[in-house]
Amino acid sequence: MVDIVRYRTTLREPSLIPMINVVLLLLVFFLVAGSIEKFEALSVDLPVAKNGKMLSDGQIVVILGAQREIVVNDDFITAPDFRQTIMDHLKENPRKIISLKADETLPATFMISIMNQIKEAGGTNISLITTPF
Numbered sequence: 672m673v674d675i676v677r678y679r680t681t682l683r684e685p686s687l688i689p690m691i692n693v694v695l696l697l698l699v700f701f702l703v704a705g706s707i708e709k710f711e712a713l714s715v716d717l718p719v720a721k722n723g724k725m726l727s728d729g730q731i732v733v734i735l736g737a738q739r740e741i742v743v744n745d746d747f748i749t750a751p752d753f754r755q756t757i758m759d760h761l762k763e764n765p766r767k768i769i770s771l772k773a774d775e776t777l778p779a780t781f782m783i784s785i786m787n788q789i790k791e792a793g794g795t796n797i798s799l800i801t802t803p804f
Contacts, residue, residue: 730768730798731760733789737774739781753785757792765793772800 734742741748
C-alpha cells in the first residue's frame with residue numbers, strides 16, 4: 672500500500688480591511704459628489720437689479736410667492752398671522768434687518784401691504800432681495 676501524504680489546510684478567515692476601505696472610499700465619494708445646499712421653502716423668480724450690496728446673515732427672511740404665499744424664516748405663515756410673527760421675531764432686536772424676497776409676477780400692491788405690515792410691527796430695516804444684473 673502506498674501512503675499518500677495529506678496536508679491539513681487551515682481555513683483562512685476573510686479579511687475585513689479591504690471591505691472597510693471600500694466602504695470609506697464610497698463614503699468619501701458621496702460626500703464630495705453630493706452637495707448639501709439649503710433649499711428654499713418656496714421658489715420665487717426674483718426681479719433684476721442694476722446695483723445693490725450683499726448683507727450678512729442673521730436677518731429675518733420673508734418670501735412672497737407668486738400666489739401670495741408668505742414664508743418667514745422657512746415657516747409658512749397665513750396673512751392674518753404675519754404681523755404678529757414679525758413682532759415676535761423683532762422682540763429681541765428691533766433693529767434686525769428684514770429681507771424681502773418677492774416673486775417678480777407678484778402684484779406691487781400686495782408687496783406694499785406686506786411692507787406696511789412690517790412697518791406696523793416695528794420693523795425699520797427692510798431690504799429687497801433681487802437678482803444681480
